[in-house]
Amino acid sequence: MCELLGMSANTPTDLCFSFSGLTRRGGETGPHADGWGVAFYEGKGVRSFHESCASASSEIAQVVETHPIKSETAICHIRQANVGNVCLANTHPFTREMWCRYWVFAHNGQINNFSYQPGLYQPVGETDSEQIFCDLMNRLRQNATTTDTPEQLSGILVELAGEYARQGVFNCLLSNGEWLFTFCSTKLASITRRAPFGPAQLKDADVTIDFEAETTPNDVVSIIATEPLTTDESWDIYQRGEWKLWSGGEVITSGQVQLPEPEAKK
Amino acid sequence: MCELLGMSANTPTDLCFSFSGLTRRGGETGPHADGWGVAFYEGKGVRSFHESCASASSEIAQVVETHPIKSETAICHIRQANVGNVCLANTHPFTREMWCRYWVFAHNGQINNFSYQPGLYQPVGETDSEQIFCDLMNRLRQNATTTDTPEQLSGILVELAGEYARQGVFNCLLSNGEWLFTFCSTKLASITRRAPFGPAQLKDADVTIDFEAETTPNDVVSIIATEPLTTDESWDIYQRGEWKLWSGGEVITSGQVQLPEPEAKK
Numbered sequence: 272m273c274e275l276l277g278m279s280a281n282t283p284t285d286l287c288f289s290f291s292g293l294t295r296r297g298g299e300t301g302p303h304a305d306g307w308g309v310a311f312y313e314g315k316g317v318r319s320f321h322e323s324c325a326s327a328s329s330e331i332a333q334v335v336e337t338h339p340i341k342s343e344t345a346i347c348h349i350r351q352a353n354v355g356n357v358c359l360a361n362t363h364p365f366t367r368e369m370w371c372r373y374w375v376f377a378h379n380g381q382i383n384n385f386s387y388q389p390g391l392y393q394p395v396g397e398t399d400s401e402q403i404f405c406d407l408m409n410r411l412r413q414n415a416t417t418t419d420t421p422e423q424l425s426g427i428l429v430e431l432a433g434e435y436a437r438q439g440v441f442n443c444l445l446s447n448g449e450w451l452f453t454f455c456s457t458k459l460a461s462i463t464r465r466a467p468f469g470p471a472q473l474k475d476a477d478v479t480i481d482f483e484a485e486t487t488p489n490d491v492v493s494i495i496a497t498e499p500l501t502t503d504e505s506w507d508i509y510q511r512g513e514w515k516l517w518s519g520g521e522v523i524t525s526g527q528v529q530l531p532e533p534e535a536k537k
Numbered sequence: 538m539c540e541l542l543g544m545s546a547n548t549p550t551d552l553c554f555s556f557s558g559l560t561r562r563g564g565e566t567g568p569h570a571d572g573w574g575v576a577f578y579e580g581k582g583v584r585s586f587h588e589s590c591a592s593a594s595s596e597i598a599q600v601v602e603t604h605p606i607k608s609e610t611a612i613c614h615i616r617q618a619n620v621g622n623v624c625l626a627n628t629h630p631f632t633r634e635m636w637c638r639y640w641v642f643a644h645n646g647q648i649n650n651f652s653y654q655p656g657l658y659q660p661v662g663e664t665d666s667e668q669i670f671c672d673l674m675n676r677l678r679q680n681a682t683t684t685d686t687p688e689q690l691s692g693i694l695v696e697l698a699g700e701y702a703r704q705g706v707f708n709c710l711l712s713n714g715e716w717l718f719t720f721c722s723t724k725l726a727s728i729t730r731r732a733p734f735g736p737a738q739l740k741d742a743d744v745t746i747d748f749e750a751e752t753t754p755n756d757v758v759s760i761i762a763t764e765p766l767t768t769d770e771s772w773d774i775y776q777r778g779e780w781k782l783w784s785g786g787e788v789i790t791s792g793q794v795q796l797p798e799p800e801a802k803k
Binding site: 301313315316317318319320322323330331332334338359360361362366367368370371372373391392394395396459493 | 579580581582583584585586588589596597598600603604624625627628632633634636637638639653657658660661768
């Protein structure tokens with residue numbers, strides 16, 4: 272499996288603190304040592320970092336941890352390989368361009384024997400995750416239009432995500448730089464930080480932060496992760512089938528789809 | 538304008554030495570201080586680094602300089618903005634997926650009033666360069682097939698490149714990870730290093746290297762750049778309209794198209 276981390280903020284914000292916690296799970300406090308990647312939107316541009324090695328011992332991950340890259344939307348993934356070799360082409364997040372925007376996707380879970388229908392977007396690597404992403408993009412391109420509102424798009428996304436989640440485990444983060452779509456099949460949690468800001472302590476490293484010193488009173492910053500990253504804050508745990516569309520640090524629309532219990536799949 | 542750097546090698550090779558020279562021109566020995574980017578293929582995967590700031594003073598560029606990322610094909614660009622703001626979305630190289638491969642493109646030059654015909658691939662930023670890349674991809678997708686040989690593809694690429702070069706300045710590097718297509722409209726130079734290897738001295742920094750200590754006798758590594766990067770080696774200067782398709786460090790096919798003298802465009 273793997274772990275996901277996303278950020279939605281109303282002002283360009285760095286991900287250093289959360290990223291430091293997550294990357295420890297890539298070979299130190301967790302077994303997700305088969306690659307890591309992160310994508311930061313800057314306006315409509317995206318800058319990505321990917322490596323097919325353990326994040327906990329990566330020199331480049333350390334630079335990302337200590338170099339405050341400011342972004343309003345970011346998606347990060349650490350990988351424990353199940354489908355597909357350990358190699359760069361299989362390392363999330365994946366990116367494709369559609370309608371003059373970069374779309375970035377990361378997946379936690381597995382769909383065995385996913386049936387990818389050849390389309391415009393094709394997978395470069397061997398993972399089920401990238402096949403699902405390409406399927407999602409192909410069907411979005413067919414069923415949505417460039418003028419759809421985020422709410423209209425999320426209707427289609429929820430339908431697709433529900434379909435995938437009925438075939439296996441499908442927790443995902445997807446963004447086009449305007450919003451961050453999050454879907455929980457088995458595990459996802461979020462926290463929204465706003466004034467008055469307080470301190471926080473990472474679960475995976477002996478690191479604390481005082482957000483008050485790092486923020487202005489108007490900042491709203493939400494973090495979404497497969498597992499809570501801090502020990503002294505109260506995270507909202509997503510329900511099975513629950514989805515939220517984030518923008519500027521806030522949930523702009525949300526809901527829940529009915530899914531059979533995961534046991535029923537076995 | 539801007540500068541280009543490409544590498545084609547028969548074994549995974551780092552770009553540290555050449556990259557160190559090029560990045561000095563991004564704000565120190567040259568005026569190309571409006572962003573930099575580099576893409577390294579690892580198998581079918583690509584890892585990219587992009588920033589919309591000067592490479593000469595970038596902490597992340599310094600990590601790329603000192604961290605030996607091994608690749609058989611790499612494309613690098615430093616930008617001096619002419620068309621489009623200084624921002625990440627306008628920073629080369631640009632990447633798109635086609636036929637289960639990532640295609641990476643960087644451009645030196647300018648085509649005023651380039652007429653982009655809307656197609657499948659669309660530009661995210663505002664540069665003429667990204668419009669040309671999308672146009673090239675759209676027309677390649679229409680006129681080539683996934684089973685075409687590199688030689689067949691290069692026939693189509695040369696035709697397109699010639700057409701662009703007749704409209705303005707078009708020096709480019711393009712790769713799909715299998716080969717590196719290079720086209721010279723006004724300036725491009727190459728050097729192929731193979732045994733017996735010797736030392737080399739960068740033009741832009743007080744850095745020398747002894748390639749013999751860094752290589753094996755079977756290595757073949759070619760560097761392609763808008764301007765020679767070393768002072769004590771003999772670079773091959775491309776002619777106007779000349780193109781070369783590189784793979785594994787060697788030219789696998791090449792030629793020259795007739796172009797009017799650049800003065801005739803003014």
